[in-house]
Structure formats: C-alpha cells, structure tokens
Amino acid sequence: MKSPWLVIRSQKVPFSFRVDRRVPTVLIILAMVTLVAMIISVSYGEYYVPPLATIQSILGLDSGNSDYAFIIRTLRLPRTLVAFCVGIGLAIAGTITQGITHNPLASPGIIGVNSGAALAAVTLLIVFPSVSSAWLPVVAFLGGLSVAILIYLFAWKGGSSPVRLILVGIGLNFIAGSLTSFMITFGNINNVSQAMVWLIGSVYRRSWEQLLMLLPWLVIFGLLALVMARELNALSLGDEVARGLGNRIERQRGILLITSIALASASVATAGSIGFVGLMSPHISRKLVGATQEGQLPTAAMIGGMLVVLADLAGRMLFAPTELPCGLITSAIGAPFFIYLLIRKR
Amino acid sequence: MGLAVGVLILLLCVVGNLALGVSDIPLAEVYRAFVAYDGSTEHLIIRTIRLPRSLIATFVGAALAVAGAIMQGLTRNPVASPGILGVTAGASLAVVITTFLLNAESLGFYVWFAFIGAAITAIGVYFLGSLGPGGLTPINLTIAGAALTEFLSSITSGILIVSQQTLDQVRFWLAGSLAGRDLDLFWQVLPYFILGLLLALGLGRQLTMLSLGEDVAKGLGQRTIFVKITAAVSVVLLAGASVAIAGPIIFIGLIIPHITRALIGVDYRWLLPYAAIFGAIFLLLADLAARLLFQPQEIPVGLVMPLIGAPFFIHLVRSQVKR
Numbered sequence: 001m002k003s004p005w006l007v008i009r010s011q012k013v014p015f016s017f018r019v020d021r022r023v024p025t026v027l028i029i030l031a032m033v034t035l036v037a038m039i040i041s042v043s044y045g046e047y048y049v050p051p052l053a054t055i056q057s058i059l060g061l062d063s064g065n066s067d068y069a070f071i072i073r074t075l076r077l078p079r080t081l082v083a084f085c086v087g088i089g090l091a092i093a094g095t096i097t098q099g100i101t102h103n104p105l106a107s108p109g110i111i112g113v114n115s116g117a118a119l120a121a122v123t124l125l126i127v128f129p130s131v132s133s134a135w136l137p138v139v140a141f142l143g144g145l146s147v148a149i150l151i152y153l154f155a156w157k158g159g160s161s162p163v164r165l166i167l168v169g170i171g172l173n174f175i176a177g178s179l180t181s182f183m184i185t186f187g188n189i190n191n192v193s194q195a196m197v198w199l200i201g202s203v204y205r206r207s208w209e210q211l212l213m214l215l216p217w218l219v220i221f222g223l224l225a226l227v228m229a230r231e232l233n234a235l236s237l238g239d240e241v242a243r244g245l246g247n248r249i250e251r252q253r254g255i256l257l258i259t260s261i262a263l264a265s266a267s268v269a270t271a272g273s274i275g276f277v278g279l280m281s282p283h284i285s286r287k288l289v290g291a292t293q294e295g296q297l298p299t300a301a302m303i304g305g306m307l308v309v310l311a312d313l314a315g316r317m318l319f320a321p322t323e324l325p326c327g328l329i330t331s332a333i334g335a336p337f338f339i340y341l342l343i344r345k346r
Numbered sequence: 347m348g349l350a351v352g353v354l355i356l357l358l359c360v361v362g363n364l365a366l367g368v369s370d371i372p373l374a375e376v377y378r379a380f381v382a383y384d385g386s387t388e389h390l391i392i393r394t395i396r397l398p399r400s401l402i403a404t405f406v407g408a409a410l411a412v413a414g415a416i417m418q419g420l421t422r423n424p425v426a427s428p429g430i431l432g433v434t435a436g437a438s439l440a441v442v443i444t445t446f447l448l449n450a451e452s453l454g455f456y457v458w459f460a461f462i463g464a465a466i467t468a469i470g471v472y473f474l475g476s477l478g479p480g481g482l483t484p485i486n487l488t489i490a491g492a493a494l495t496e497f498l499s500s501i502t503s504g505i506l507i508v509s510q511q512t513l514d515q516v517r518f519w520l521a522g523s524l525a526g527r528d529l530d531l532f533w534q535v536l537p538y539f540i541l542g543l544l545l546a547l548g549l550g551r552q553l554t555m556l557s558l559g560e561d562v563a564k565g566l567g568q569r570t571i572f573v574k575i576t577a578a579v580s581v582v583l584l585a586g587a588s589v590a591i592a593g594p595i596i597f598i599g600l601i602i603p604h605i606t607r608a609l610i611g612v613d614y615r616w617l618l619p620y621a622a623i624f625g626a627i628f629l630l631l632a633d634l635a636a637r638l639l640f641q642p643q644e645i646p647v648g649l650v651m652p653l654i655g656a657p658f659f660i661h662l663v664r665s666q667v668k669r
Contacts, residue, residue: 154660164667167604171660174597178652185521185646189514196513200503275496328504335497342478342489 019295026288030302034084034309041083041313042076046321082206082270083312083326084305085214087277089267091304092225094278095285095297096260099236100253107278108264110169111257114273115176116147117265118199121272122180125195126187136198137210141269147176148261201274201327203312210270217266221259222301228256229293236293274311274327276334277304283341348610352623356404359630363400364392366634368642398529403633403647404626405532405539406524406592407602409584411625412546412618414599415606416577419557419614421484427600428585430491431578434594435498436467437586438520442502446512456519457531461538461590468582470494482574522595522648524633535587542583543622549577550615557612595648598625601659608666628655 007018043054049068056062057072090108097106108114120143121136155168180199184192197204225232231252234242242249264278285299311329318324364376371388379389410428417426428434440463441456450456471491478486506513552573555563563570585599606621629647632654636647 154664157664164663167663167667168660170600171656171663174600174652175656178649178656181521182645182649185517185649189510192517193507193510193513196503196507200500200507275500322508324504325507328500328507331496331500332504335493335500338493339474339490342474342486342493 018292020289020292022289023295023299026299027302030299030306034302034306037306037309037313038080038084041080041309041316042072044313044316045071045076047071078208078211079203079206080309080312082211082214083203083308085211085218086203086267086271086274087281087304087306087308088222088301089214089218089263089304090274090277090308091281091285091300092222092297093260093264093267094304095282095293095300096225096232096256096263097278098282099232099293100256100260102236102238108260109173109273110166111261112147112151112169112172112176113144113261113264114268115173115180117141117144117268118273119143119147119176119180121198121269122183122195125198126183126191129188129191134209137213137269141265144265144268145261147172148265152257197325198272200325201272201330202325203271203308204323204325206270214266214270217262221262221266224255224259225263225297226294228252228259229297232256232293232297271308272325272327274308275331276337277307277330280330280334280337281307349619349623352620352627356623356627356630359627359634360400360404363403363630363634364396367391367396367637394528398527398532399524399633400630401529402524402527402532402591403629405536406588406595407598407626407629408622409539409542409588409625410595410598411602411606411621411628412543413581413584413588414596415603415614415617415621416546416549416553416581417599418603419553420574420577421488422557422559423484423488426488427596428581428588429495429596429599430471430488431581431585432467432471432491432494432498433464433582433585433589434596435495435502436463436465436470437461437589438594439463439467439498439502441519442505442512442516445516446505446509451515453526454531457534457590460593461535461586464586464589465582467494467498468578468586472578518646519593521646522593523636523646524592525644525646527591531591535591538583538587542580542587545576545580546584547618549573549580550613550618553577553614553618554612557614593646593648595651597648597651597655598629601655602628604659605662608662 004021005018006021006023039051039054039058042058043049043051047067049057049072053065053068054072057069058077093108094106097108097110101110117140121140124131124136124139151165151169151172154172155164157164184195187195231247234245234247235249235253235256239249242252267274281300281304282296284303285296289295289299307330308326311326311333315324315326315329318329361373361376365371365373369388369391371392375388376392378384379392383389383393413428414426417428417430420426421430423430437460440459444450444455444459471487471494472482474494475487475490476482478489480486506516552563552568555566555568556570556573560570563573588595602625603617603621606617606624610616610620628651632651633647635654636645636650639645639650
C-alpha cells in the first residue's frame with residue numbers, strides 16, 4: 001500500500017516537510033476554484049467586462065478596449081487580491097491560535113488585535129476625518145499591535161499563563177471597546193457610518209499601495225508559520241507532550257504567538273475585522289487534509305483566501321447596486337456553519 | 347455582618363445619586379422631597395428624574411451581577427456572562443429592527459421589543475446548545491451562544507450600515523444608558539427583577555454543588571436538569587429585564603462576579619447576595635460618574651463602566667490568578 005504521507009526532504013538544507021498525500025490535490029482544487037472566483041469577481045460590476053477581456057487585461061494583453069485595462073487593473077484587481085491575501089493572513093493566524101491554546105474557539109481577537117485596531121481606526125475616521133485614509137492601515141496596525149503587547153505585558157508575572165492572558169485580554173478589550181463606542185455614539189453621523197463599514201470588515205476601494213503594504217508581512221510571517229509547523233504540531237498535543245518531545249515550549253509559543261499577532265494585525269489593518277475566517281478555515285482544512293499542521297496551514301490559508309474572495313463577490317451581487325461589506329457575509333455564513341459543526345458531532 | 351455593611355454603603359450611594367448631579371441638592375431638601383413634597387423644581391427633579399434613575403441603577407446592577415455569577419457557575423467558564431446566552435445581541439437586534447421598520451423612537455416601545463428579543467434569543471441558544479453531543483453541556487452552550495450572538499450582531503450591523511438614519515436613532519441606546527427612564531418604565535419591569543432575584547437566591551446551595559461539576563452534584567443527589575432550567579429562567583428574567591430598560595450593558599455581569607469571588611469565596615449562598623450588592627453599588631457609582639464627569643454633557647453609563655472597572659479588574663487578575 002502507498003504511504004499516506006508525502007515527504008519532502010532536502011540533502012543540503014536541514015529541513016524536511018511531511019504532509020498528507022491529499023494535500024497537493026486539495027490545494028490545486030482550491031486554487032482553481034479561487035482563480036475562477038477571482039476572474040468572475042473582477043469582471044463583475046457596474047461596468048461589466050467579459051471574462052476573456054478580463055483575463056487579457058490582467059495579463060497585460062490588448063483587449064481592444066482601453067477602458068477595460070483601467071477598470072480591471074487599477075480598480076478591481078487590487079481589491080480582489082487584497083481580499084485573497086487578507087483571507088490567507090486571518091486563516092493562518094487562526095490556525096496558529098487554535099493550535100497553541102488547544103482551544104477550537106480561539107481567535108486572535110482574544111489577544112486584543114481586533115479591538116486595538118478598531119479603536120485606532122475609528123479614532124482616525126471619526127476624530128481626525130481630514131487625515132488621508134492612506135494612514136488608516138498603518139494606524140490600525142499599530143493599534144492592534146500595541147493592545148496585544150499591552151495585554152501580554154500586563155499578564156506577564158514571572159511567566160505567561162493562558163488563564164491570566166485571557167482574563168487580562170477581556171479587561172483591555174473592554175476598555176478599547178468602550179472608547180470605540182464612545183466615538184460611535186458622539187461622532188459625526190457620516191463618519192460613524194464609514195467607521196461601521198470598517199468595523200465589520202470590507203475590501204471596498206482597496207488599492208495596490210495597500211496590497212504592497214500587506215504583502216511583506218504575509219510573506220515573512222506566512223513562511224515563518226510554515227517553518228514552525230512541526231513545532232506547532234507538538235504544541236497542539238499539549239505542553240507535557242511537547243516538552244517530552246524536546247521542545248522549548250515558552251520560546252516556541254512566543255514566536256508562534258508573535259507570528260499570529262503580526263499576520264492578524266496586518267490583515268485587520270488592511271480590511272477591518274472580517275469575522276469567522278480565522279475560526280472557520282482551520283476547521284474546514286482539518287476535515288479535508290487531517291490534523292497535521294504542515295498540511296493544515298497551507299490548506300487553511302487557501303480556504304481563507306477563497307472565503308474572503310467569495311464573500312466579497314457575494315456581497316456585491318446579493319443586493320446590487322447596494323454593496324454589503326464582505327465581513328457581513330462571512331459572519332452570516334460562519335455562524336450557521338458553527339452551529340452545524342456543533343450538531344453534527346453528536 | 348458584611349452584608350449589613352454592604353447594604354449601608356448601597357444606601358449611601360443611592361442618597362448620593364439623589365443629591366448630586368448637574369444641580370446639587372442639599373440632603374435636607376432630598377428628605378423633604380419625600381415627606382413634604384411641594385412641587386418645587388428641586389423636588390420635581392428628585393422625584394421624577396433622580397429617584398427612578400437610582401432605583402433602576404440599583405436593580406439593573408444587582409440583576410446583571412447575579413445573572414453573570416449564575417452563568418459563570420453553570421458553564422464553569424470565567425469568560426461567561428449573560429451575553430453568552432445572546433440576550434444583549436438579541437435585544438439590540440430587536441430594537442434596531444423596530445426602529446428600522448416602524449421608525450419608532452420611544453423608550454417605552456424599546457423595553458418590550460428588547461425584552462422579547464432577549465428572551466427568544468436565550469431560548470434559541472438553549473435549544474441549539476441542547477442539540478450538540480452530550481446534550482446541554484457548558485461547552486455546547488458557549489458555542490451555540492457565541493455563534494448566535496455573532497450571527498445576530500452581523501444582521502444588526504448590516505441594518506445599521508444600510509440605514510444611516512436608524513444608526514443615528516439607536517446609537518445612544520446601543521451604548522447602554524439610564525438617562526430618561528421614568529418610574530412607569532421601572533414598575534413595568536420590576537416584577538421580572540424580583541422573580542428572577544428570588545429564584546436565583548433560592549438556588550444558592552444547588553449552584554454551589556453544580557459549580558463543583560455535574561457528576562459531583564448528581565452524586566450528592568441533585569436533580570441537575572431541574573436546577574439548570576430554574577437557573578436559566580432566572581438568568582433570562584434578570585438579564586432580559588436589565589437589557590430591556592438600560593440597553594446592552596454586559597460589563598457588570600462579567601466583572602462583578604469575578605471581583606465578588608475574589609473577596610467572598612465560591613459559596614453561592616453568599617456569593618449571590620454579595621454580587622447583587624456590589625453590582626448595584628458599582629452601577630450607581632458609574633452612573634454618578636457618567637452624569638458628573640463632562641457636565642453638562644452626559645455620557646452613557648455603558649461606556650463609563652469599563653473605564654472605571656476594567657483597570658481594577660486587571661489589577662485583581664494580576665494579584666489573584668497564580669497560574
């Protein structure tokens with residue numbers, strides 16, 4: 001019988017990678033679905049562009065209509081790519097958080113990334129509406145990062161404790177949330193409306209600049225996550241087992257936590273708190289390729305990217321011409337999905 | 347003994363809330379407003395504005411704290427709060443839909459829709475939770491509650507994004523406030539508060555057993571299903587009535603039980619009454635701060651509470667949680 005594992009091992013670099021045989025097939029299928037969804041997403045809109053012309057424009061070929069190139073390449077393509085990348089970031093961050101806390105309900109929100117980014121972004125949108133929106137991702141990123149760091153510092157007392165981390169997180173999330181609501185309650189109503197869209201998560205009008213700001217984080221920390229996949233495997237079996245396998249758990253958990261925070265902050269900063277992607281993707285990918293992290297991480301990433309691209313497309317099509325933010329769609333789909341998970345385990 | 351001191355402090359807070367405000371009223375005048383009402387502006391303020399407000403703060407604070415303590419005991423989850431049952435999300439959605447469809451903007455109207463929304467959601471969470479493996483376990487309840495809360499909130503956000511007018515009308519209510527509630531409103535929800543509190547306090551012994559784990563409680567001869575259902579009814583009454591009259595404030599329900607447990611211990615016969623008193627005191631003080639901090643502009647008390655309570659809570663976590 002063929003072994004269910006696929007091993008990639010290099011003779012020169014000390015690196016080996018062992019994944020389930022299902023992984024390549026699953027990844028290729030997911031990639032194809034995503035690609036088709038992206039092409040539909042880019043050609044769909046108020047100004048319809050035929051799919052063939054869309055592909056020609058993306059590849060830089062002459063499609064016979066100068067408007068097409070502008071609409072596709074400047075307006076629609078970056079938006080869809082941002083959706084894809086944000087989904088990847090959230091999914092990897094979610095997989096890591098669920099792995100290190102052994103908690104199927106964990107998401108980077110626990111460690112304050114979302115509430116911090118929300119506070120910073122809403123402050124900018126409501127209190128300083130005149131500041132260029134180019135600053136929005138930067139400010140939100142810093143906000144998410146600082147609240148996450150604050151929680152870690154306040155919870156540190158001669159060592160990190162998961163329980164303390166969660167409880168301190170609740171306290172600080174409440175403070176950030178209260179300040180955010182404060183501005184929502186008293187701010188100028190037009191700015192508040194804008195802030196609400198940001199809060200639920202949207203890729204509306206995202207541009208190449210924002211994509212380029214997000215990419216380095218995604219590449220660096222996404223690769224780091226893949227490299228750390230084996231350690232994450234051990235940690236997800238529990239502290240005792242991990243220690244028994246010779247892992248330095250505090251250090252490895254620290255690195256993984258930072259990876260997760262960085263990916264989540266960068267994603268949330270770019271597109272707001274798109275709900276449930278970080279929670280759903282790991283569960284779906286576990287169903288598809290089994291529980292080892294080497295296979296789960298890339299699969300979850302692909303699923304996350306696909307989910308956000310599809311959600312963005314659905315949000316634009318459902319009540320056209322009114323556009324719903326993609327975060328609304330992912331939450332509306334994600335919650336019943338969770339109930340389904342709950343009932344089916346019976 | 348401790349309870350008596352607690353009640354005394356509570357009374358002091360009530361008197362403080364009656365006397366202090368945008369215009370300070372001397373204590374003697376406060377007293378006369380009750381025994382020798384003469385219709386002057388001061389007396390009018392006390393009897394029609396500050397008295398209802400203090401009474402509501404007392405009962406809402408007590409109710410939410412007790413409901414939170416019960417939830418944390420039932421689910422054995424420190425993160426549980428009445429919000430886990432979806433009551434706040436359900437009440438918010440009901441109020442937002444009412445405003446969106448009927449364009450209604452009266453607190454008396456909100457109360458009933460919020461209460462109904464909260465109750466239906468809580469029942470839904472219980473139903474969905476009981477469908478999971480092993481029946482109504484704490485983890486099933488938590489998952490069902492979290493999922494339903496997220497779902498309802500996303501619909502709420504959707505409506506608020508589509509209709510700016512609705513957003514403008516309900517955003518103050520959504521922050522959670524005690525402003526503008528009159529005695530009529532209070533009388534309407536009082537029966538639910540009293541029934542819920544009586545049920546909860548009667549359950550103290552049973553809850554202590556249950557918080558040790560379902561098997562222990564069963565071994566001690568408890569009919570756990572009966573206790574769980576009674577506790578759930580009590581939580582729905584208390585949290586539903588609170589959210590209905592004060593808007594979606596859950597901070598008290600999450601934090602006060604922790605603080606009470608740290609100070610009093612884990613025996614629910616004592617934990618519940620103390621939580622009630624602490625909750626009431628906390629909400630009275632927070633409401634006072636909400637009225638006085640940025641005079642004459644008043645801040646919704648739901649926004650003030652975390653700013654006062656969370657730092658204290660974090661300090662407590664640091665000193666109490668050893669591992």
